[in-house]
Amino acid sequence: MNNAIELSHVTKTYPTFTLQDLSLTLPTGCIMGLVGENGAGKSTTLRLIMNTITRDSGEITVLGQDNRSDAFRELKNDIGVVLDEAYFPEVLNPRQVGQVMAQTYTRWDEATYAGYVDRFALPWKQRFKDFSRGMKMKLAIAVALSHSPRLLLLDEATSGLDPIIRDEILESFSEFTRDESHSVLLSSHIVSDLEKICDYIAFLHRGRLVLCEEKDALLEGCAIVQCTRAQLSDLPEEAVLGIDQSPYGVRALVRRELVSPVFSPEKPTLEDIILFLAKGEEQR
Amino acid sequence: MKGLLLKDLYVLTAQMRFFLVLILLFAVIPSYSMSGFAIIYAAMLPYTSIAYDERSKWDQLAGMMPYSIRQVVLSKFMLGYLCVAIATAVSLLSALVIPGGKASPASLLTAACVALTIMAVTLPFMLRFGVERGRMLFILVIVAAACSSMTAMEALNESGVALPQVLALGAPVLAAAANLISLPISFRAYARRSF
Numbered sequence: 173m174n175n176a177i178e179l180s181h182v183t184k185t186y187p188t189f190t191l192q193d194l195s196l197t198l199p200t201g202c203i204m205g206l207v208g209e210n211g212a213g214k215s216t217t218l219r220l221i222m223n224t225i226t227r228d229s230g231e232i233t234v235l236g237q238d239n240r241s242d243a244f245r246e247l248k249n250d251i252g253v254v255l256d257e258a259y260f261p262e263v264l265n266p267r268q269v270g271q272v273m274a275q276t277y278t279r280w281d282e283a284t285y286a287g288y289v290d291r292f293a294l295p296w297k298q299r300f301k302d303f304s305r306g307m308k309m310k311l312a313i314a315v316a317l318s319h320s321p322r323l324l325l326l327d328e329a330t331s332g333l334d335p336i337i338r339d340e341i342l343e344s345f346s347e348f349t350r351d352e353s354h355s356v357l358l359s360s361h362i363v364s365d366l367e368k369i370c371d372y373i374a375f376l377h378r379g380r381l382v383l384c385e386e387k388d389a390l391l392e393g394c395a396i397v398q399c400t401r402a403q404l405s406d407l408p409e410e411a412v413l414g415i416d417q418s419p420y421g422v423r424a425l426v427r428r429e430l431v432s433p434v435f436s437p438e439k440p441t442l443e444d445i446i447l448f449l450a451k452g453e454e455q456r
Numbered sequence: 457m458k459g460l461l462l463k464d465l466y467v468l469t470a471q472m473r474f475f476l477v478l479i480l481l482f483a484v485i486p487s488y489s490m491s492g493f494a495i496i497y498a499a500m501l502p503y504t505s506i507a508y509d510e511r512s513k514w515d516q517l518a519g520m521m522p523y524s525i526r527q528v529v530l531s532k533f534m535l536g537y538l539c540v541a542i543a544t545a546v547s548l549l550s551a552l553v554i555p556g557g558k559a560s561p562a563s564l565l566t567a568a569c570v571a572l573t574i575m576a577v578t579l580p581f582m583l584r585f586g587v588e589r590g591r592m593l594f595i596l597v598i599v600a601a602a603c604s605s606m607t608a609m610e611a612l613n614e615s616g617v618a619l620p621q622v623l624a625l626g627a628p629v630l631a632a633a634a635n636l637i638s639l640p641i642s643f644r645a646y647a648r649r650s651f
Contacts, residue, residue, distance in 0.1 A: 245522055259513045271462060278522070
């Protein structure tokens with residue numbers, strides 16, 4: 173099995189939003205960052221992958237299994253999911269959550285769970301409702317990592333957390349993918365987090381997949397050029413991916429290989445690329 | 457499904473401690489009306505559990521876990537059966553042990569059957585529309601059940617049929633039929649709900 177997730181021409185229509193013709197592949201052993209503004213379709217994509225909402229068309233395969241097959245329910249033992257909120261009953265404490273999960277997942281590992289709860293400094297007897305957001309998300313991540321999953325699906329798991337906790341959580345995801353059979357799909361609008369740990373970047377904008385590329389190739393293949401409006405016309409049209417004009421000049425996102433070094437192209441950040449592409453889509 | 461039941465029991469014992477003690481207290485009092493109330497109230501505990509699930513958005517998380525729709529729905533029915541069984545058992549024990557009570561074992565078992573019938577009729581709506589909207593239907597069912605049972609009793613009295621015998625035989629049949637019909641409807645009702 174070469175791919176952990178395959179989506180082929182998936183469409184889902186709501187009264188006010190449509191996820192259009194989404195095709196996406198997450199190779200096994202990789203971390204893919206799904207980036208996009210609020211309402212771009214990231215959560216819808218994750219719910220479609222887990223088959224908790226029905227799609228209008230298209231095919232979805234997860235860990236080699238059609239996600240509408242009867243066998244997919246058993247396969248959920250291999251998938252750790254963290255949603256944008258933790259959604260545990262508020263009166264439960266980590267010990268009780270562990271006991272419930274031990275009866276839920278066939279490969280629940282109490283020792284691994286205890287290890288994560290202690291490592292994240294979560295109080296065993298404190299009720300979930302008295303946890304901070306960071307603690308709640310850490311508990312959700314501890315649960316997701318404690319039943320020997322092969323695939324992690326994380327929906328905004330790091331949003332709203334302070335940088336120190338975010339870093340700690342991202343580190344646990346990196347550790348997870350040291351096993352080559354493990355894969356992660358991580359949705360976020362914090363692009364800097366994705367830049368840190370992802371192998372692939374997929375950018376969703378208003379329900380459409382704008383790009384899906386290997387992160388390093390994307391960063392090396394793109395460049396930012398600062399010039400005047402007059403100089404802009406000297407750039408090859410096919411090289412320009414996005415333009416940001418201001419009274420002081422023009423910044424353009426370009427394909428590095430198509431632009432002369434005379435323009436002194438600079439290395440962009442992932443955030444630069446996403447912002448340029450989003451603006452380009454807005455101008456369409 | 458054991459995990460779902462365990463979760464519900466943790467939630468109910470933490471959130472409803474006072475009411476659970478009240479149910480047991482009413483069940484212990486050797487009076488038919490008190491015991492009957494305890495048994496009917498016990499049958500409503502699955503609604504409370506569904507309400508707490510809605511509040512914490514547990515269903516969204518459960519959808520990501522290796523649970524089938526049947527298991528989620530069955531866990532609510534099992535919770536109801538368990539609660540009614542405990543309330544009925546305590547009532548029966550109290551009726552047998554404490555002297556002077558008016559509750560007979562047959563009347564308590566009839567109350568348990570009525571409670572399970574009400575639960576079977578209302579749970580599909582709770583599972584489909586949520587507790588807030590399902591509660592309105594629950595009130596309608598209670599009123600309809602009270603009116604129709606009174607009419608039926610009057611009709612039986614007039615025809616000279618022995619009411620206790622009819623109830624003792626009819627209530628278990630009604631409860632079993634209602635639950636057998638309710639389960640597949642509930643599976644479909646919950647499957648149509650989106651979280």
